[in-house]
Amino acid sequence: MIKRVAVIVTLLLVAAIFSDLLLNYTEQPVLGRLGEYYAAKGPSELGAANLVTSVIVTYRGLDTLGEVTVLFISAAGVGLLLRRRRDEADSRETRPAASEIVQTAAQLLIPMVFLFGIYVFINGHLTPGGGFQGGAIIASGIMLLVLSQPLAALSHRVIGMTESLSGFTYVVVGVLGIVLAGGFLDNRIMALGRFGTLFSAGAIPIIYILIGLKVGAELGSVLDRFRSAAGGQSR
């Protein structure tokens, strides 16, 4: 009883904090000063058609490097928490194979899912999308592979190499920005190219390809950890 009252009081207090935000909310008629700067200067300074991309990859590129680091640490943490002890059996061995329909559909779809993911992160500076979204799509392809072939072993070596090489190259590109352009992760180390085409916006496509590969590899390894851990309780 006391617990229920405490829960209700907590929720009411939190709602009271939010009520001010909701009741006095008015839509802003024009952009704020920072948003206005990004919208006005972004296209000519960085050459990226997608303003969100120019904010993520260049103006706040250091945040994104931190974000990639957090994702790496969480993938490593999942790997550490879900590692098997030697006496624990791999639960994959007891799992029945997926049906013929799922396997055939997966064979047809997986290349297309991968291709779409690659399309999304290569065009991140032009269209809605980018490295994280493309990486998530690639990881969903890996999920489909894992579902259709429970016994298939993903090569941890390939995943690890992709992940660490793309992370390393990302930092190298960032440091090149200090040497060749205005600062860390500056995208103007390469020619900006013609606005709105695939080869434009300097280093942004390269950085997004690296992020896409890294995120895809990390999420894929997280999925693989959960697959081999599920149901594998100690006996």
Next chain:
Amino acid sequence: MTGIPISSYALATGLALILIGLWGMLTRKNIIRMIIGFALVDTGIHMVMVSIGYVTGGTAPIIDAAVPASEAVHRVVDPLPSALVLTAIVIGLGVTAVMLSFAVRIYRTRNSLSIDDCAESKW
């Protein structure tokens, strides 16, 4: 312009999601459901942030034939909250993955997902 602006619906939905998620985290006993509550709070915060970045009549902040660069300042929504939310989604995903792997560990050692079976650190 009369009536309630469109973004306040998104704002109200986001705030409601935060409260529902908090309620779920406080009342549920099953660890997986508590994690779902956390994910709801996370999604609610993202909706609140995106709706605050909305500018009346604005469109997606992407420069193309429909939105030329010269008009961008007056026609797009704020790109900054979108960028921050993108970061927050990825961080939320990482945190959820770690929480779920803790849940797997707890299930392995105790054969139960109820929070009542983890009462050692209860005050």
